[in-house]
Amino acid sequence: MTSILAGGNAAATVRTRVRIPLAFGDGYTVTAEAVTFDGLADGREHLALALGDPGPTPLVRLHSECLTGDVFGSARCDCGPQLREAVELIAEAGGYLLYLRQEGRDIGLYNKLDAYALQDQGLDTYQANTALGLPEDARDYTAAAQMLEAMGIGTIELLTNNPDKPRQLRALGVDVRVTVPTGVHATTHNLRYLRAKAQHTGHTIRLIG
Structure with a gap:
């Protein structure tokens, strides 16, 4: 892994590791090791959950917080x-x-809900953001690359349908060997949202209808 420090970002370090039992509403349970960090580029409290027995090329998911979902x-x-x-x-x-x-x-949460209101008026998820004067997608994955580097991880398999995630991680020096698609979780409520992601930003989502 070529260190992201070449881009001028200070190295992040692991702050705490603690085991947490997780329980989901459908009855699935698993124990994760939560990892926190100091020195992340954006100063936010991002979290890594170590699951199972990670090998030299672990499966990694970058999941952006969604309070509503x-x-x-x-x-x-x-x-x-x-x-x-x-x-x-x-x-x-x-x-x-x-x-x-x-x-x-x-x-941000309030802006997202403002965008929802515009979507109710007919805009798609990207059009709503730009109508608010905001980027279609403002996410930067520098902190994610720092987290991986701090944990000594340079090569990964990436669980995603979003082509921007491997693109950004590779530019930051992470060796993304392969991308693994997520499932398609379509409902009558989110079909328009998923279709916009597939058509507008090239998410690898196969939709029927």
Whole structure:
């Protein structure tokens, strides 16, 4: 791994490791090792969850925080089901879930809900962001690369449908050997959202209808 320090970012370090039993609403349980960090480039409290028995090329998921989907089970997106799926897949394969505090593609919770209101008027998820004067997707994965580097991880398999994630990680020096697609968690409530992701930003989501 070519260190991201070449880009001028100071090295991050592991702050704490602690084991946490996880329990999901469908009855699935697993124990994760939560890892926290000091020195992340954006100063946020991102979290890594080590699951299963990570090998030299662990399976990694970058999951952006979604309060509405992850916590309250909103059906307007696929974030909650993706999080649940990722934890089990990574626990089976051995790897890490990086939980990144980037609500609403990093526009924040209130702005995301403002964008929802515009979507109710007919805009798609990307059009709504730009109508608010915000980026379509403001996420930067420098901190994620720092987290991997701090844990001594240079080569990964990446669990994602988003082509921007491997693109950014590779530019930051992470060796992404392969991308592994997530499932398609389509409902009547989120189909338009998923279709926008597939058509507008090239997410590898196969939708029927």
